[in-house]
Amino acid sequence: MQALTNRARPVERKPMTFVERLYLWNIFKGMLITFRHIFKKKATINYPEQTRPFSPVFRGLHVLNRDEQGRERCTACGLCAVACPAEAITMEAAERKPGEENLYREEKYAAKYEINMLRCIFCGLCEEACPKDAIYLSETFAPANYQRKGLIYGKPDLLIPNPLEQPEEYKQALGNRANQQQQAN
Amino acid sequence: MYSTLLAFDWGFLIEKLVLIVGIVSISLVIAMYETWAERKVAAVMQDRRGPMRAGPFGLLQPLADGLKLFMKEEIIPNTSNRMLFILGPCLAMLAAMMTSAVIPWGGKIDFFGIRTVNLQIADINIGILYIFAVVSMGVFGIMIGGWASNNKFSLMAALRGASQAISYELPMGLSLIALLMFTGSLKMSAIVGQQLDGIWNVVYQPLGFLIFLVCAFAECNRTPFDLPEAENELNFGYHQEYSSMKLGFYLFAEYINMFISSAVIATLYFGGYDIPFVNDTQLTEKVGLNLMALFQALTLFAKIGAFIFLFMWVRWTIPRFRYDQLMNLGWKKLVPLALANMIITAAVILWLKK
DSSP: OOOSSSOOOOOOOOOOOHHHHHOHHHHHHHHHHHHHHHTSOOOOOOTTTSOOOOOTTOOOSEEEOBOTTSOBOOOOOOHHHHHOTTOOEEEEEEEOOGGGTTTBSSSEEEEEEEEETTTOOOOOHHHHHOSSSOEEEOSOOOOOOSSSGGGEEOHHHHBOOOTTTOHHHHHHHHGGGHHHHHHHO | OHHHHHOOOHHHHHHHHHHHHHHHHHHHHHHHHHHHHHHHHHHHHTTSOOOOSSSGGGTTHHHHHHHHHHHSOOOOOTTSOHHHHHHHHHHHHHHHHHGGGSOOOSSEEEETTTEEEESOSOOOTTHHHHHHHHHHHHHHHHHHHHHHTTOHHHHHHHHHHHHHHHHHHHHHHHHHHHHHHHHOOOOHHHHHHHHTTSOOHHHHOHHHHHHHHHHHHHHTTOTTSOGGGOSTTTTTGGGSSOOHHHHHHHHHHHHHHHHHHHHHHHHHHSOTTOOTTSOHHHHHHHHOHHHHHHHHHHHHHHHHHHHHHHHHHHHTTSOOOOHHHHHIIIIIIIHHHHHHHHHHHHHHHHHHHO
């Protein structure tokens, strides 16, 4: 068969000499390489004192969003629950009473909103499906727990802190979505 | 008659008992920290850090490992031979510890002027032969462990391990014969005594040292000869069916074997407790007997540490031998080489004695 390029070189297939078959010199060279590796820079990072930086599109824990006036965005429409391929989201809707205008944006809100972290695959389809920009995936890992029921996150675990009452935590939880937030509004 | 019964040299008994307890505990502690050193050395050679969280620099890691091994469930397979199953690790540990009896760990100690104590448990006339015999006993632990597990794969691995051990005892013995021709005595203290303030035996017997080193690797089941106990060869080898403390005994026996092999190599070829570049007799007059014994013991431990580092260094450099390559090396390459070494040594000695 003809060679397609002229980059192929024939391999040297000479039989080993006596000194090469002794192999001691090669072992010694290998040991020198291993010895030099002792003094090279180590690839370990001391978690949790140091962490590797995450990319901005990292899909971590879910956060239920609020707008600038502190009203919850979620309207319990159920699009995220339908979009979820692992069926991890469940919710119960409730009607907004007349005195609660500063708590919820629209007339329907989620009274109970649960995400089962054991089922969630962190795909981000709920974030893409939400029409109100109410749920997004932040940059934190989901922490471990000893019991199954500790990993079913309800609304108090998922809701973002109120920007009017706790502005610094709100800003920290928003992360680098702050500019997107302003565009959505 | 009664007076001869009580005229027992209690001082001798107490001295030997204290020495035995001391040396056994030192070997156990050193074997424990050898596991730590293995992980650290493996890590720095692989561009990572090794155990760092259990105590400063991970120094309490062996305690954590020991505790883990104690707490595991002790499984004895139903179809195994119970007595042999429990006997296997005990034999491995026994053979590992018994060798430490004839190694001279230092010079003499002057115990408060009452008696001078030799830092050696048993200074018998046949020191080297004793070591050789006990090392041959180490094969029992492997074979019994493999047989008692009642498991085809463990049995195959034990057969490989046993054949490897006995094939590499031959070149070891032959290189020892060459050394013996040179020193003229089997007594360990005499061998070290000749190297004190003299030239170390490795200069006179470099080939013998190399052969002995390779055979020591093979006897300790250490890479590149660790086919019997490798994880992915024959399912972890002859200690597959063992859990908890019996497995701990097997692994520990391997580390103690490593420690003792390093001690033997240091004693036979590298001058034992001789401090290099220093005239020992002059220093003894200056500093006194006890301090000198301490320095000499520390020197011996430094040499042992260097050899243990060498064991680990080679482990993380070379890949494993295949079984036929192993046997080839043992019988077809090392035995003729050791015989040639013996003949050349004999010829040179006869020529020089003329």
